[in-house]
Amino acid sequence: MAGHEQGKEIIRVRALDAAYGGKSVLKGIDFSVQQGEVFVILGGSGSGKSTLLKHIIGLYKPTSGEILIDGDDMVSADETMRKRILGKIGVSYQSGALFGSMTVQENMRLPMEEFTRLPREAMDFIACIKLALVGLAGTNQLMPSELSGGMQKRAAIARALALDPKIVFLDEPSAGLDPITSAGLDQLILRLRDSLGITFVVVTHELPSIYTIADRVIMLSSETKSIVAQGTPRDLRDSSDNEWVRRFFKREPEQT
Numbered sequence: 001m002a003g004h005e006q007g008k009e010i011i012r013v014r015a016l017d018a019a020y021g022g023k024s025v026l027k028g029i030d031f032s033v034q035q036g037e038v039f040v041i042l043g044g045s046g047s048g049k050s051t052l053l054k055h056i057i058g059l060y061k062p063t064s065g066e067i068l069i070d071g072d073d074m075v076s077a078d079e080t081m082r083k084r085i086l087g088k089i090g091v092s093y094q095s096g097a098l099f100g101s102m103t104v105q106e107n108m109r110l111p112m113e114e115f116t117r118l119p120r121e122a123m124d125f126i127a128c129i130k131l132a133l134v135g136l137a138g139t140n141q142l143m144p145s146e147l148s149g150g151m152q153k154r155a156a157i158a159r160a161l162a163l164d165p166k167i168v169f170l171d172e173p174s175a176g177l178d179p180i181t182s183a184g185l186d187q188l189i190l191r192l193r194d195s196l197g198i199t200f201v202v203v204t205h206e207l208p209s210i211y212t213i214a215d216r217v218i219m220l221s222s223e224t225k226s227i228v229a230q231g232t233p234r235d236l237r238d239s240s241d242n243e244w245v246r247r248f249f250k251r252e253p254e255q256t
C-alpha cells in the first residue's frame with residue numbers, strides 16, 4: 001500500500017437493520033472498513049451477504065441505521081448525492097458479469113456512459129488502460145464468449161475500475177473458477193490494492209482466497225441475523241469464541 005493514505009475509515013456501517021417487507025434479514029450490523037483494506041464478508045447461504053452489499057451501495061434503504069461512504073451518508077442521500085457517492089464505487093456482481101451481446105469495450109463504456117459525459121474516444125482510451133491493468137490488453141473488440149471464465153471475471157473487474165473508484169465491491173469473484181485461476185484473481189486484487197490503494201469489499205467463501213487476500217473478515221449468521229465474528233482470518237481461526245467459526249477457518253468437518 002506504499003504511497004497511499006492508510007487507516008482512514010472509508011466505510012462505516014452503524015446499527016444497520018434491514019428487512020424485505022416485514023421479514024428481518026440483518027440486525028444491528030456494525031463495522032467499519034479502512035482505506036486500502038481488503039475486507040471480506042462471509043456467511044452461510046441466506047445469511048444476508050448480498051443484502052448487506054446492496055444496502056451499502058444504496059440499492060435498498062435500511063429499516064434503520066447509518067451507512068457512511070467516504071464520509072457521505074448513503075441512507076439519506078437524494079438522487080444527486082447518491083450518484084456522487086456511486087461515482088466513488090465500482091461493483092462486480094457474481095451474476096451480472098458482462099453483457100454477452102456487447103463487446104468487451106462496449107461493456108466497459110457502460111459505467112462511463114451512466115456517470116460521465118466523456119467523449120467516446122476518451123471512454124475507449126480509458127477502457128484500454130483498465131483492461132491493461134487487469135492483464136487483458138488487446139481484448140477490447142472481443143465478445144465475452146471469446147474470453148475464458150477467468151478472463152471474464154477480470155474484464156468485469158476492469159469495468160468496475162472504469163471510474164477510478166476508491167472502493168470496489170466484488171460479489172463472489174472466484175465462483176465457478178478452478179483454484180489456479182482463482183489464485184490469479186487473488187493476486188490481481190492484491191496488486192490493484194497495492195498499486196492504486198483501492199479498498200476492496202469482497203463476498204467469498206473460498207478459504208484459501210480469504211487467507212490470501214483478507215485483512216479483516218466479518219461473518220454473518222442467518223440465525224442471529226448479525227455479525228457473529230470479526231477479525232483477521234488467523235484471529236478467527238485461533239481465538240474466536242464461536243466454535244463454528246473456528247472450525248470453518250480450520251476447515252474441520254462438523255461433528256455428527
Ligand SMILES: Nc1ncnc2c1ncn2[C@@H]1O[C@H](COP(=O)(O)OP(=O)(O)OP(=O)(O)O)[C@@H](O)[C@H]1O
Nearest residue numbers: 020021023025043044045046047048049050051052
Ligand atoms: N429481494 C428479496 N426479497 C425478499 N427476500 C429476499 C430478497 N433478497 C434476499 N431475500 C432473503 O433475504 C435473506 C438473505 O438473502 P441474501 O441473498 O442477502 O443472502 P446471502 O448470504 O447473499 O446468500 P447466498 O450466499 O445464498 O447468496 C434470505 O432469506 C433471502 O431469501
